[in-house]
Amino acid sequence: MLQEGVVVVVIKPTVRLLILWLLSAISTVSEAAVLEADRADVLYHSYEGGGMKIDGPAILLRKKATEAVAFTAYYYVDTISSASVDVLSTASPYSEERNEGQLGAEYLYDKTIMSFNLRQSDEDDFLAQSLSVNVSQDTFGDLTNLSLGFSYGDNEIKRNGDESFLAQSEQYRISAGINQILTRNLTANLRVEAIADEGFLNNPYRTVRFVDTSIPSGVGYQAEIYPQTRNSLATKLSVSYFLPYRAAVFFHYRYFNDSWEIKSTDAELNYRHPIGDEFEIEFKVRYYQQSQAEFYSDLFPYKDAQNYLARDKELSDYDNATFGIGVTYLLPKYLSFENLRSEATLQWDYIDFNYNNFRDPTSDGGVGNESLYGFSANVFRAFVSVNF
Amino acid sequence: MKLKKEFLVIKLVLKVAFLLSLFSLTGCASLSIEPWVKPYERQNLADPIMRLSRHPIANMHVAHVLEAREASRGADASGGGGCGCN
Amino acid sequence: MSLKHYYCKVVFTVISLFISINVQALTIGQDAPDFTLKNMQGKNLNLTEQRGNIVLINFWASWCGPCRKEMPILQKLQDKYQELGVEVWGINVEQENQAGKNFLADLNLSFPIFFDQTNKLSKTYQIKAMPTTVIIDRDGVVRYVYLGYQDGYEKKYAKAIKTLIRE
Numbered sequence: 291m292l293q294e295g296v297v298v299v300v301i302k303p304t305v306r307l308l309i310l311w312l313l314s315a316i317s318t319v320s321e322a323a324v325l326e327a328d329r330a331d332v333l334y335h336s337y338e339g340g341g342m343k344i345d346g347p348a349i350l351l352r353k354k355a356t357e358a359v360a361f362t363a364y365y366y367v368d369t370i371s372s373a374s375v376d377v378l379s380t381a382s383p384y385s386e387e388r389n390e391g392q393l394g395a396e397y398l399y400d401k402t403i404m405s406f407n408l409r410q411s412d413e414d415d416f417l418a419q420s421l422s423v424n425v426s427q428d429t430f431g432d433l434t435n436l437s438l439g440f441s442y443g444d445n446e447i448k449r450n451g452d453e454s455f456l457a458q459s460e461q462y463r464i465s466a467g468i469n470q471i472l473t474r475n476l477t478a479n480l481r482v483e484a485i486a487d488e489g490f491l492n493n494p495y496r497t498v499r500f501v502d503t504s505i506p507s508g509v510g511y512q513a514e515i516y517p518q519t520r521n522s523l524a525t526k527l528s529v530s531y532f533l534p535y536r537a538a539v540f541f542h543y544r545y546f547n548d549s550w551e552i553k554s555t556d557a558e559l560n561y562r563h564p565i566g567d568e569f570e571i572e573f574k575v576r577y578y579q580q581s582q583a584e585f586y587s588d589l590f591p592y593k594d595a596q597n598y599l600a601r602d603k604e605l606s607d608y609d610n611a612t613f614g615i616g617v618t619y620l621l622p623k624y625l626s627f628e629n630l631r632s633e634a635t636l637q638w639d640y641i642d643f644n645y646n647n648f649r650d651p652t653s654d655g656g657v658g659n660e661s662l663y664g665f666s667a668n669v670f671r672a673f674v675s676v677n678f
Numbered sequence: 679m680k681l682k683k684e685f686l687v688i689k690l691v692l693k694v695a696f697l698l699s700l701f702s703l704t705g706c707a708s709l710s711i712e713p714w715v716k717p718y719e720r721q722n723l724a725d726p727i728m729r730l731s732r733h734p735i736a737n738m739h740v741a742h743v744l745e746a747r748e749a750s751r752g753a754d755a756s757g758g759g760g761c762g763c764n
Numbered sequence: 765m766s767l768k769h770y771y772c773k774v775v776f777t778v779i780s781l782f783i784s785i786n787v788q789a790l791t792i793g794q795d796a797p798d799f800t801l802k803n804m805q806g807k808n809l810n811l812t813e814q815r816g817n818i819v820l821i822n823f824w825a826s827w828c829g830p831c832r833k834e835m836p837i838l839q840k841l842q843d844k845y846q847e848l849g850v851e852v853w854g855i856n857v858e859q860e861n862q863a864g865k866n867f868l869a870d871l872n873l874s875f876p877i878f879f880d881q882t883n884k885l886s887k888t889y890q891i892k893a894m895p896t897t898v899i900i901d902r903d904g905v906v907r908y909v910y911l912g913y914q915d916g917y918e919k920k921y922a923k924a925i926k927t928l929i930r931e
Contacts, residue, residue: 324829331735337743350735357915364738431713431892465753474719477728483752524752530730532722540730546750554750562727570727580749604749618733637736643747669743671736717894718857718886724827 323401323428325360328353331675339667340643341374348673358399362407364392375663376603379651380497380511388413401428409443415494417446420461435469439483449494459489475532485522492516498601500590501657508657509589515599517585522548537563546580552605554580558612568622574614574639582607588649589658603663606648614639616671631677639669790890790909796821796900797888801855803876804868809853812904818850818928819900820921823880823891825858826867830913831895835871837918841925842875848929849902853878857886857894897921901928 329352336345346367354360366389373383394407403426411418420443427436441463449455465483472478492514502510526544533539540560547553558576565571583605585598616637626632643665649655650663715723726732741754796819800810811819822838824831835854842852852875856864861879868877880886889898893911899921901907908924910917 327829331733333735333739335739348735348739350738364735366738366742432717433713433715463752471715471720471723474715475722477723479730481753483754485752522750522752524750526753528730530728532725532728536725536727538725538727544750544753546752548749550749552749554748556750562732564727578744578748578750583749604747610748616736635733635736637733639740639743641743671739673733673735675733675735716883716886716891718823718825718883718891719859720894721825721827721858721860 323398323403323432325354325357325396325398325403326352327677328360329675329677331673333671333673336670337667338669339641340665341378342370342372344368344370358397360396360398362392362394362396364390364394366390375650375652375665376496381495386413388416401432402426415448415450419444422463433471435467437465437467437469439463439465439467445489447490447494452494455494457490457494459487459491461488462486475534477530479526479528479530481526481528483524485520485524487520488518491518491520492600493602496602498587498590498599499651500593500595502593509651510593512593512599514601515597517550517598520549522546522552537561550605551584552580552582554578568620570618570620572614572616572618572637574612574616576612576614577609578611579609580607582647586647588647601648603645603648606645608643608645608648610641610643612639612641629678632674634674635672637669637671640666641669642666790898790906792906792909794906796898796904796906798904799885799888801878801880801885803878805876807876809876809878811900814851814900815904816849816902818845818902818925820850820852820925821855821889821898821900822852823855823857823886823889823894823896823898825856825894826864827858828894832867834895834897834913834917835873837921838875839871839873841918841921844922845925845929850925850929851875855880855885857883857891859883899924899928901931 329350331348331350333348333350334345335348337343346369348366349364351363352360353362368388368390369385370388371383371385377383388411390409390411392407392409394405396403396405403424405424405426407422407424409418409420409422420441422439422441424437424439426438428434429436441461443461443463445459445461447455447457447459463483463485465481467479467481469477469479496514497511498514499509499511502508524544524546526542528540528542531539531541538561540558540562542556542558542560544556545553546555556576556578558574561573563571563573583600585596586600586602586605587595588601588606590596590599614637616635618633618635621632621634623631645663648663649658649660651660653660655661722728731737745751796811798810798812800808802808820838820841822834824834826832838852838854841850846852854873854875854877856877856879858864858879859881861881864879889896895913897908897910897913897917898906899908899910907928910920
């Protein structure tokens with residue numbers, strides 16, 4: 291019933307809005323926007339923390355076919371080896387691979403850019419496919435950019451070791467954004483996105499634990515049970531400011547809440563500073579905190595304690611802090627081939643996770659009194675970009 | 679039920695976007711607002727260091743790392759409005 | 765949904781019908797505003813002294829992609845039509861123009877480039893887009909204004925110039 295609500299409340303007015311925009315695009319032919327420049331990026335990424343190690347390559351290509359049409363292609367691989375706290379307490383370490391590919395097309399007409407994107411992410415027990423459409427328009431003397439996006443995703447979930455298991459879920463997303471130039475040095479962006487999920491929304495391997503005095507360990511396990519729907523709304527404000535000595539500072543603030551009663555806020559500050567003509571250095575600080583899902587508990591008092599049961603630490607009450615640094619080297623013109631501008635970047639993020647009501651079952655303290663879990667992760671990215 | 683508030687917000691946002699589009703659509707100008715940042719004053723905003731999508735491939739990875747570990751999702755991509763070149 | 769809410773919506777819609785952003789540029793048929801600027805070589809050039817020639821004025825900036833693309837095309841126009849009485853002038857509108865000068869150093873342009881650093885001229889010519897090309901006839905009257913640059917505009921410029929030459 292909530293899904294029907296999404297369709298009626300959101301899709302119909304969106305279609306009306308899209309039609310209106312297309313009409314306005316046709317009627318006011320005066321000046322035009324431009325599509326972004328062609329580029330190719332090759333990246334190596336690595337994540338290590340909490341017993342997980344994930345790394346792999348990624349590649350991004352962007353090419354204009356004409357001044358009005360551009361194509362993008364993206365390919366990404368995660369090679370995962372996991373011995374995380376969930377895995378160690380209930381299973382054995384595993385390794386797997388996830389492949390993701392995206393194909394996109396953009397069409398520019400006067401001041402309107404319409405883009406279309408297809409995405410598929412594939413691992414041996416999860417197949418996600420989605421398509422998204424986005425319309426973006428410059429208006430108000432080009433000081434304002436309005437955008438509207440719609441996305442539909444379909445997921446197929448399997449369970450390794452259980453051939454008969456097959457589940458589905460769907461996701462609808464709708465977003466609206468406004469980007470406003472405030473002064474010669476300042477822009478602000480406000481974006482709102484509503485997401486509705488339906489179907490099998492939990493993890494087919496994960497379990498919750500409950501107090502069970504009938505067995506020696508004192509703890510019993512049962513499969514997690516999630517609601518069949520989840521609706522959420524996120525609002526994000528971003529502000530960009532150009533500093534007079536030529537540097538840029540960015541501030542982001544996002545508020546999120548959903549039908550599982552999770553509320554979160556995050557705030558981020560970025561600073562980008564060029565050094566001469568050849569280097570750029572970036573600093574990042576981000577703080578995130580969330581409240582727990584309504585049906586989450588680290589330890590339930592007995593079996594089947596609630597209709598919905600979750601012990602996923604991602605649904606717990608927790609916070610994290612990120613500190614990041616990046617350096618970009620821009621290849622000078624005399625070393626560059628004709629019109630190619632190349633650059634190489636190294637980025638390092640350090641993320642500290644701090645759980646307020648998720649306990650580490652492998653630590654001491656007795657059932658329900660183990661120490662609260664926390665870990666830190668190091669994320670690296672090394673990539674080369676060529677603009678042509 | 680609980681999500682009525684979220685739906686109302688979405689409806690409001692869509693209505694505002696609709697009205698803003700009416701603004702850009704109408705040609706009749708009894709009142710005119712001059713753009714207060716002229717096209718030739720967009721030098722700083724057009725500077726590559728001011729782009730949120732300066733490193734798109736890295737942004738995609740950052741978003742993926744966070745989305746996999748945080749319950750919140752959405753509103754991540756940035757908008758347009760850069761150089762204003764025609 | 766109260767009466768007040770409905771009333772607000774109506775008022776909002778009515779106001780929206782009366783407000784729009786002014787995107788009119790320089791009026792075709794008016795006399796081109798006169799100016800005197802120093803070119804890169806240090807020589808003073810004045811617009812009204814060009815009467816008798818067709819003048820194509822291009823307002824550009826190095827941070828603007830389409831402007832950069834247009835430069836070699838303007839050089840070609842100058843090469844082709846200069847003998848027929850056409851002058852191409854480039855006006856850089858950057859408030860800090862070192863990047864503009866660096867950009868020019870890589871090109872070999874024979875037409876005069878002026879620097880409108882204070883944007884006084886850009887305001888006089890009501891520049892609404894980057895780049896803007898204004899074509900002025902032999903009597904100093906603005907005849908064509910092109911907002912922006914896209915592939916194929918050079919054909920429009922050539923056509924306009926040929927029309928003005930024949931007059």
